[in-house]
Amino acid sequence: PPAEDDEEDFDETTVAIDTYNCDLHFKVARDRFSGYPLTIEGFAYLWSGARTTYGVNKGKVCFEVKINEEMAVKHLPVTEPDPHVVRVGWSLDSCNTQLGEEEFSFGYGGTAKKSTNCRFENYGERFAENDILGCYIDFEAGEEVEMSFSKNGKWLGVAFRTKRSVLGGRPLFPHVLTKNCAIEFNFGQKDPWCTIREEFTFIQHVGVDQRIRGTVGPKSKSECEILMMVGLPAAGKTTWAIKHAAGNPAKKYNILGTNAIMEKMKVMGLRRQRNYAGRWDVLIQQATQCLNRLIQIAARKKRNYILDQTNVYGSAQRRKMRPFEGFQRKAVVICPPDEGLRERTIKRTDEEGKDVPDHAVLEMKAHFTLPAAGEFLDEVSFVELQQEEAETLVKQYNEV
Numbered sequence: 001p002p003a004e005d006d007e008e009d010f011d012e013t014t015v016a017i018d019t020y021n022c023d024l025h026f027k028v029a030r031d032r033f034s035g036y037p038l039t040i041e042g043f044a045y046l047w048s049g050a051r052t053t054y055g056v057n058k059g060k061v062c063f064e065v066k067i068n069e070e071m072a073v074k075h076l077p078v079t080e081p082d083p084h085v086v087r088v089g090w091s092l093d094s095c096n097t098q099l100g101e102e103e104f105s106f107g108y109g110g111t112a113k114k115s116t117n118c119r120f121e122n123y124g125e126r127f128a129e130n131d132i133l134g135c136y137i138d139f140e141a142g143e144e145v146e147m148s149f150s151k152n153g154k155w156l157g158v159a160f161r162t163k164r165s166v167l168g169g170r171p172l173f174p175h176v177l178t179k180n181c182a183i184e185f186n187f188g189q190k191d192p193w194c195t196i197r198e199e200f201t202f203i204q205h206v207g208v209d210q211r212i213r214g215t216v217g218p219k220s221k222s223e224c225e226i227l228m229m230v231g232l233p234a235a236g237k238t239t240w241a242i243k244h245a246a247g248n249p250a251k252k253y254n255i256l257g258t259n260a261i262m263e264k265m266k267v268m269g270l271r272r273q274r275n276y277a278g279r280w281d282v283l284i285q286q287a288t289q290c291l292n293r294l295i296q297i298a299a300r301k302k303r304n305y306i307l308d309q310t311n312v313y314g315s316a317q318r319r320k321m322r323p324f325e326g327f328q329r330k331a332v333v334i335c336p337p338d339e340g341l342r343e344r345t346i347k348r349t350d351e352e353g354k355d356v357p358d359h360a361v362l363e364m365k366a367h368f369t370l371p372a373a374g375e376f377l378d379e380v381s382f383v384e385l386q387q388e389e390a391e392t393l394v395k396q397y398n399e400v
Contacts, residue, residue: 013208015054015063015174015187020217022050023097023264024254024297025290026178033189036071036182038293042286044073044083046264047179049097052187054203054211055090055171062136062200063174064186064193067110070129071180081267085110085179088133090147090172093214094249099177101269104167106160107177108133108149114159118269124149124156129181132193136200137172139164145172153194171212174203215252218302221326225251226305228320230371231334232364233310233356234345240334240383241306256295257308261287284355299323314369321376331371331380335390365397 010016016032025038026048037048052063070084087099087107100107100115108114110131114123127133134150145167147160176183186193188202196202203211218224227244229237238259245253265272265287272283291309298305305324311317311331321329336344370390371380382390 012053014189015052015204015211017050017185018053018214020252020303021053021093021173021214023048024294024301026050026097033187034068034182034184036069037178037180039071039073039180041075041293042283042290043293044076044180045080045283045286046261046290047098047177047266048264049099049175049177051091051093051097051214052174052185052203053214054208055093055173055214056137056139056203056206056211057167057169057171058139058210059206060136060138060140060200061203061206062134062196063188063203064196065133065135065176066184066186066193067127067129067131067133067181068184069182071182073180082111083179084128084181086127086181086183087115087177088135088149089175090135090137091175092170093173095175097175097177098264098266099175101266104162104170104172105175106147106162106172107175108135108156108159113268115269116160120268123159125151127151134194134196135174136197138200150194150197155197173214215250217252218304221302222328224302224304225328225330226307226321226324227253228307228311228317228329228331228371228377229257229309229334230311230317230331232312232341232368233361234348235334235336235341236344236384237310237334238308240332241308245306251304253304253306254298255306255308256291256298257306258284258287258291259308261290261294295320296323310364311371312364312368314367314371317369317371318376329377331377332383333370333380333390334383335370335385335393337385338393338396340384362400365400368394368397370394 017028019028026035028035065088067086073083076083087109089099089107091105095105099105101118103117106116110127112124112126113120132152136148138146144161145164146158148158149156188204231237241255373379
């Protein structure tokens with residue numbers, strides 16, 4: 001297996017970028033105050049986000065973000081909208097890394113837009129390389145919690161108000177989402193870069209007993225699990241993975257799949273396929289390249305994963321699981337009855353267009369191998385058709 005990422009001794013009382021609570025393609029600097037996204041190949045299309053180790057649920061608190069560099073992405077087509085952009089703000093520990101695209105996730109972006117729950121509205125000014133953003137949260141504004149921002153010391157007014165009762169005491173965490181930009185945080189470990197609004201305290205200067213620590217990751221690989229989905233296209237793997245991850249929030253599953261990557265390629269909260277200027281097949285190819293690299297990174301980090309690919313070839317099952325030696329390795333087989341699979345395939349083609357040509361599916365059916373517990377898998381579970389029925393169906397597929 002690959003070498004583990006070194007977890008050097010770190011002062012756990014420090015507010016810093018959380019190495020467990022960021023995208024796999026977000027590279028955190030050694031001091032954990034700055035970072036940058038991978039930009040090679042298709043990664044230049046992806047948003048990359050990170051949250052901090054501590055959040056707050058009271059007081060008047062702030063932090064700063066500096067955009068250190070707009071990284072070179074000459075390989076992006078000229079048609080790419082906003083190749084360099086950053087969003088800053090606050091979110092719950094339970095939110096995903098796509099800041100501003102779900103409830104309780106509040107972002108202000110460099111295109112002069114604010115967003116929460118994927119609703120984008122005009123706010124503030126555009127910002128870019130070398131600009132400094134101040135991010136403020138005020139829990140003392142009566143019944144509501146107020147979030148506001150400043151650019152280079154100039155206050156831009158209140159961006160978000162959310163009812164204190166709806167938050168129910170849950171803390172909000174500093175959060176950054178970046179596309180091809182290197183960023184740096186000031187939590188108060190440095191003097192202010194710009195003038196800070198009166199009465200606001202840097203989050204690092206809030207007593208450690210007054211801040212709330214985000215979810216702490218597993219301590220060893222043996223506590224981590226990787227669930228390898230196995231099933232034909234349109235069988236329901238992604239649906240199951242999303243539902244399973246949502247039903248087990250404490251595990252903070254990272255879903256590894258082209259679908260999850262497409263979710264990080266959004267433009268203004270919209271998925272690409274509807275509004276993508278370039279060639280769709282090229283984008284899928286790039287997403288697959290990104291995925292292969294993310295799987296390599298994943299094996300070095302102590303997290304829980306769901307590998308959302310077809311994984312129907314025996315050789316692929318072995319190859320994919322080998323780097324995750326030391327993890328709890330489990331396969332989840334989704335084998336719907338053939339009639340059900342046909343219906344789902346039609347439904348998916350209607351909704352999303354056709355991704356997988358018929359000849360490729362036939363090829364997969366011919367080589368479909370059901371995984372078994374053994375040297376590279378600790379256990380195998382079956383969703384829908386159970387083992388015996390699945391074996392009968394797969395045998396039919398193999399013989400066609």
